[in-house]
Amino acid sequence: MTERRPLMGLCPIGKFVFSHEDAIRQKQALQARLRExxxxxxxxxGVLPDGLVREQAHVDAVVRHxxxxxxxxxxxxxxxxxxxxxxxxxxxxxxxxxxxxxxxDDAPRPDGSRLRDSLCGMFASSKVMHKLGVRYTYIENCxxxxxxxxxxxxxxxxxxxxxxxxxxxxxIGHIGQRIDFxxxxxxxxxxxxERFKVEVLPIDMVDxxxxxxxxxxxxxxxxxxxxxxxxxxxxxxxxxxxxxxxxILAVRDxxxxxxxxxxxxxxxxxxxxxxxxxxxxxxxxxxxLVSESYPIGCESDIHGAISSVxxxxxxxxxxxxxxxxxxxxxxxDDNGVLLWHAGAPVSMKHPDDRVRLGTHWILxxxxxxxxxxxxxxxxxxxxxxDGDRGEYRLAVxxxxxxxxxxxLNNYVWMKVDNWPRWERLLMEGPFIHHSAMAYxxxxxxxxxxxxxxxxxxxxxxxxxxxxx
Numbered sequence: 374m375t376e377r378r379p380l381m382g383l384c385p386i387g388k389f390v391f392s393h394e395d396a397i398r399q400k401q402a403l404q405a406r407l408r409e410x411x412x413x414x415x416x417x418x419g420v421l422p423d424g425l426v427r428e429q430a431h432v433d434a435v436v437r438h439x440x441x442x443x444x445x446x447x448x449x450x451x452x453x454x455x456x457x458x459x460x461x462x463x464x465x466x467x468x469x470x471x472x473x474x475x476x477x478d479d480a481p482r483p484d485g486s487r488l489r490d491s492l493c494g495m496f497a498s499s500k501v502m503h504k505l506g507v508r509y510t511y512i513e514n515c516x517x518x519x520x521x522x523x524x525x526x527x528x529x530x531x532x533x534x535x536x537x538x539x540x541x542x543x544x545i546g547h548i549g550q551r552i553d554f555x556x557x558x559x560x561x562x563x564x565x566x567e568r569f570k571v572e573v574l575p576i577d578m579v580d581x582x583x584x585x586x587x588x589x590x591x592x593x594x595x596x597x598x599x600x601x602x603x604x605x606x607x608x609x610x611x612x613x614x615x616x617x618x619x620x621i622l623a624v625r626d627x628x629x630x631x632x633x634x635x636x637x638x639x640x641x642x643x644x645x646x647x648x649x650x651x652x653x654x655x656x657x658x659x660x661x662l663v664s665e666s667y668p669i670g671c672e673s674d675i676h677g678a679i680s681s682v683x684x685x686x687x688x689x690x691x692x693x694x695x696x697x698x699x700x701x702x703x704x705x706d707d708n709g710v711l712l713w714h715a716g717a718p719v720s721m722k723h724p725d726d727r728v729r730l731g732t733h734w735i736l737x738x739x740x741x742x743x744x745x746x747x748x749x750x751x752x753x754x755x756x757x758x759d760g761d762r763g764e765y766r767l768a769v770x771x772x773x774x775x776x777x778x779x780x781l782n783n784y785v786w787m788k789v790d791n792w793p794r795w796e797r798l799l800m801e802g803p804f805i806h807h808s809a810m811a812y813x814x815x816x817x818x819x820x821x822x823x824x825x826x827x828x829x830x831x832x833x834x835x836x837x838x839x840x841x
Contacts, residue, residue, distance in 0.1 A: 374666065377690045379445035379533040381414040381472075383407070384435060384463060387425040388454040388494065395488040396453035397423050399476050399517075403450055406517055410526065415442045425452065429459045436466045444469060446533040448526075451475035455494025461501030464509065470536060470825045472529045473499060474512040474522070508825050531818030534686040536825035538638075542570035543682055546631055549578040549643025551673040557805040560675045564763065568828055573675060574635055578643060581627060582651045588623045596622055608729040611741030617654035621742055624652065624659040632667050639678040641670040654742035658730055660716030661744050661783075665693050668809070671716055676759050680809040683767070683822075684756040687815040693718040694811045695748075695783070699755075699799070708792045709775055712755070712810050715743055717783035721812075723747040734781040748785035750774040754815050755787075755808040755834075757799075767823055768804050770795060770834030771816045785810075795834045 385403070387396040400423075407414055418424040420438045421431055439447070446469050449460050455475075464471045475491030482488070492514045502509050510532065512525030551558055565571035589596060599622050600615040612618060628640060642648075642660065649655055660669045668685055670678030674696065681694045695717040703709025719728060729745040732738065757768040770789060777786030787810075789795055816835070823831040 374690050374693065377534060377686065378411075378413050379530055379537065380442065381407075381412060381530070382439040382442065382444035382447045382467070382469075383414045383416040384439070384447055384449050385417065385425050386449050386451045386455050386460055386494070386498070387427045388456050389427055391453040391490060392488040393423070393453070396425055399450070399452040399489075400424060402517055403452075406522075407526070410523060412526065412530065414448070415439070415444065426456055426459050426463070428456060429462065432459050432462045432466070435463050439467055445537060446470045446472065446529070448472045448474075449498065451491045451494045451498065453489035453491065453494075455491070455498045457494070457497040457501045460498040461505045461507065464502055464507040465505040470529070470533045471502070471507055471509040472512065472526070473502070473509050474525065475514060477514050477516045510821060510824065528818045528821060531687045531689070531815055532821035532825065534689060535683050535819055535822035538679075538682055538686055539569045539571075539826050539829075542572065543638045543679065544572045544574060544636060545639045545641055545670075545675060545678045546574045546576050546635060546637045547641045547673065547675065548576045548581055548628070549647060549673065552643060552645075555672055558672060558674045558676070562675070565675070569826075571679060573641075574637065576631060578647050582648070585620065585623045585627045585652070588626055589619055592623075606728070608727055609741075610729065610731040611739070612654070617652065617740075617742060620652040621654055621656050621659050624648070624656045625662045628659065628663045629666065637667060639668040639670065639682050641673050641675050641678045643673050644671050649738075649740060654740055655715075655733060656742060657715040658742060658744045661719050664695065664716065664718045665720060668694050668696070669716060670696055670807070671714065672807075674807050676757075677807040677809065680756050680758040680807075683758060683819065684754065684809040684811050684815070687754070687818050687822075688811060688813055692811060692813075693720060694809050695721060696807050697783075697810045698806050699808050700806070702792065703775070703777055703786055706775065706788065708790065709777060709786055709788050710792055710795075711777065711780070711784060712748075712753075712787050712808070713780065713782060713784040715782045717744070717746075717748060721748045721783070723749045744783060745781050746783060748774075748783060749812070750785075751812045752814045753785070753787050753810055753812060754819070755810045756819055757804045757808045759804045761803040764803070764830075765828060766803060766830045766832050767819065768799060768808070768832045768834055769816045769819045771814045772835070790835045798832055798834055
């Protein structure tokens with residue numbers, strides 16, 4: 374997967390009072406720290422004297438510079454005090470997510486004087502930004518080598534990446550149409566486009582199947598070799614010959630081609646029964662393979678696809694996500710729940726398991742192709758974007774894998790802090806059972822992102838934790 378990190382505009386703030394030399398030292402230490410952390414940034418060196426904003430006359434030059442660089446977010450560290458008018462105007466004009474922080478002030482010198490009053494300056498700047506309607510994130514006043522600083526910067530960048538989904542727009546390819554009895558996945562496409570820049574590209578199922586068959590006829594020899602390899606790599610059950618395996622692979626390739634052709638960010642797929650009947654196989658393993666590159670909302674779940682994109686961006690697109698069902702409670706642990714469905718990315722497989730392609734776990738169909746494998750252990754974050762009647766919410770929570778009974782398809786048992794709380798919040802709506810899940814704890818960042826997404830309310834399922 375291609376890692377995506379936002380570009381930060383580093384806008385160090387000083388003032389004509391307090392030590393200019395100390396402000397320069399603070400700026401240089403900050404630049405070095407950001408480089409160590411792999412933060413992409415452009416600063417004001419060569420644009421302003423000593424690369425510091427010290428008066429309101431600097432505003433226009435700063436705004437021009439950062440607009441030309443096409444920054445995704447703004448960082449206004451207060452290096453000795455704060456020129457609050459300039460801070461407010463720069464942040465207001467650029468209208469991007471803004472981060473406010475200043476180094477913890479040193480003790481007064483023996484003569485009673487102070488090199489800086491960063492905390493005091495930030496109080497002034499925060500008031501001006503609030504007055505001008507600037508949305509900003511604040512890192513508690515701390516030293517640059519404190520873990521709190523690193524955690525705050527990375528959490529902010531993750532939040533910027535999540536909010537960028539709706540600031541820049543997202544495109545979802547919908548293969549087929551919603552199945553009649555899935556009322557839970559009815560969405561308002563027009564409202565999604567108008568309010569959140571979510572474009573749904575309809576992909577006709579008849580055309581999709583025709584293109585899959587054309588791929589098979591043109592690539593018969595290659596697909597035969599791949600099907601042979603699949604039988605070697607997976608436990609394959611229920612297929613008398615390789616034709617259904619070839620169909621599964623061709624479905625994968627057609628989805629990948631559509632993603633590239635149309636610049637898609639995710640898919641929503643009808644999954645059954647038209648595709649199943651035409652291919653002579655369940656094609657959820659196609660989803661397993663495609664989801665290494667594109668998030669997939671099964672069962673025509675557009676909101677589920679959006680949930681998956683948001684969660685994937687929270688980790689800078691470094692790992693895939695899986696749209697799982699929140700299914701049953703753990704049989705013996707009141708705080709355990711099953712995350713389960715089919716089509717999980719193969720990279721999520723538990724190292725002790727092997728992929729098995731078999732029949733459907735509950736439907737009485739003779740067709741095979743359903744992937745069965747347990748998911749790996751680790752910390753987990755789950756996210757669900759949903760809404761009704763114009764009100765949209767984002768449910769976010771963290772947990773960790775736990776021991777639990779064997780079941781079929783793709784699954785992991787998750788332990789959380791207080792499942793009855795989770796259950797009630799999810800039941801009270803507007804959420805359904807599909808939730809995007811990924812490994813790692815990034816809930817703080819997803820919640821913070823809602824600060825920059827008008828019209829989206831965060832619902833924290835667990836007690837607020839710490840992102841990693």
